[in-house]
Amino acid sequence: MNRIPFLRWMSRIVLLSPLVATSPAWSHGSMIIPESRVYNCFLNNPENPTDPACRAAKDLGGSQAFYDWNGVNQANANSNHQAVVPDGKLCSGNNPTFRGLDLARGDWQATSIAPRADGTFEFVFRGTAPHATKDWIFYVTRHGWSPTQPLRWADLFEFCRLGHVPLDGDRYRLRCPLPQLTGRHIVYTVWQRSDSTEAFYTCTDVEFTGGTNPTWTDAGPLTAQNALPVGTAISLRLFSAGGADVETTTHTLVAGQAAAADWPFFVAQTVNAQSTRARIGVIDAAGTVTPVRAANGNRVYTLASANLRHQVDIRLPDTNTPPTAVVSANPTSVTGAGDVALSGAGSSDPDGQALTFQWQIVAGAHATLTATTGAQSTLRLTAPAQDQTVTVQLTVSDGVATDSRTVAITHRKAGGGNVDYVYPAGIGNYVAGQTIVLGSDGQRYQCRPYPQGGWCNINSAYHYAPGTGTHWQDAWVRL
Incomplete structure (x- = not known):
């Protein structure tokens, strides 16, 4: 809607009244381009608003909310925004001071906005007290949303998310791709601090202008942090809003392309020649995207009408050297029962990769x-x-290749002579005064004569296991 500059300046003069001093020092900011709902009312005479929606908000909640335009917050949000701000109270951030901003009306003053050639718009947030940022989240109302109904989370969808953005004076300049919408909508912004659980909320009434939608949406930079080896495969992968693969374009570096100032340019050339849904480079006013030969400066653009997400995958050439397995055992010979300590600590990988052991x-x-x-x-x-030989195998892996080694342990029976059973095998068939078994300690035991020999066939290792049970001598004689 058009605005009269004279009234804007008059509203600034009114603000010179002593009421300005009541604005608390802990307030922190709001959207000024386009103007948020509360900031617009602040600029249009808080004590006697001429704007009907602002007047209704003042009648409901008082004028203090307009002076506190930079304090629509929740102290303990901690990114749980839908939990602390319920439906119908989004514009106030569920802060009673600002309850007038939640009025469902169709006459809140809206600002016309349109995308640049690359499909983006620069939102400007005035920060009266800057804070460390976890994220900026931008939502917008869906098609079919009604301004005369209380605003709900279900009426919104996310269209932009940013992390740290440097402060420019007292302004945060937030560049986002605009969604493909026309007509009147609400842009809802969440600013979550990283140095506190506090978050700030902003309702901004906008009018998306019609006209030709841009072909390309700015999806972010393609930056080379360092040179890459010849043979590296760099892929631009495109995904739908639901995460499904849509398109992959791959460029493999050859000699003369691997420097940090070079490889983004050659990747961009391949993408621009092969992709139907993406371009990489610098966009001009006509919407043409041209690559530049530099480590920084190229940006990824995706087809605006497709609502795509992207990822750049870098796969280095396979130069893996297999690992070497080394296994040791101590001792390597055991008579009867016993333990052997096994170690693969001497194993190594020439490439320094972490190993797994099996x-x-x-x-x-x-x-x-x-x-x-x-x-x-x-x-x-x-x-x-x-007597037997026990063989143990160790296999080590670096995630790509494996190597195996074995170690043999000589395992001898203890006590000499033959046995009828290795205890507890054969319980129930032991003959008093005759049956000889090999105990778990490697010693030979003979079942006692009748009547004590009856205890030999009782399957209770705790009480009658030869040599180890609490009452083994009631049943057995060690040979």
């Missing part, structure tokens, strides 16, 4: 591992009925 018993019985992953493990052996 242990496996590939031969032998009466053996278990306390751990199958990690650089260390323990081989736990129980007494065998016969």
Whole structure:
């Protein structure tokens, strides 16, 4: 809507009254281009607004809200905006001082805005007290939203999110791609601090002008931080708003293209020649995107009508050298039951990549591992009925290649002579005075004669396991 400059200057003169001193020092800012709802009322005579919507807001909540135009906040938001600001109270930020801003009316003064050639618009937020920023989030009302109904979160969709933006004097200049909308809408802005849980909220009434929509939307810079090896594959991936893959364009660097000042230019050339939905370079007033040969300066542009997101993937050439597995065991010979300490700590990777470890018993019985992953493990052996060799394999991986080594442990039976069973196998068939078993300690035990020998067949390792049970001597004789 058109505005009369004289009235604007008159409103500034009115603000010289002593009431200005009541504005609290802890207030922090609001949108001034385009003017937020509260800032517009502040500029149009807070004590006697000529604007009907501002007058209605004053009648409901008083004029103090206009003087406090830079304090629409929630102290404990902590990014939980929908939890602390309920439907119907978005413009006030659920702060009772500003409740007049929530009035659902169709006559709030709106500012006409239109995108630049690259599809962006520079919002300007006046920061009377700057703070460290977590994020700026921009929402806008959907098609079909009614200005005469209380504003709800469901009426909005996010169209821009920014992180740290440097302060320019007392202004934050926030460049965002504009959504493809026409007519009257509300732009809703959230400023979340990173040095506090406090957040600020702004309703801005706008009129999206018609006309030709821009072809390209500025999606962000393509910046080279350093040179890349020849053979590096750089891909521009495009995604739909829902995250589905839409298009991938890849350029592989050859000799003469790998310097930081060069590779963005050659990537841009390939994208501009092959992609139907993206361009990289510098855009002119006519909307033509041309690459520049520099580490900084090229920007990614996506098709405005497609509402796309993008990601740049950099895949270095495969020059991986496989790792070397080294395995040790201590001791390498065990008689009866015992433990063997296993270590793969001597394994290494020539490329300095972190290694993962996998242990496996590939031969032998009466053996278990306390751990199958990690650089260390323990081989736990129980007494065998016969001599054997237990073989353990270690496999190391750098995420691309693997290497394996084995270690053999000689495992001998203890006590000498033959046995009928390795305890507890065969319980129930032991003959009093005859049956000989091999205990878990590697010793041989004979079942006591009748009647004590009856305890041999009781399956209670805690009480009658030969050599280890609490009452083993009631049932067994050590040989």
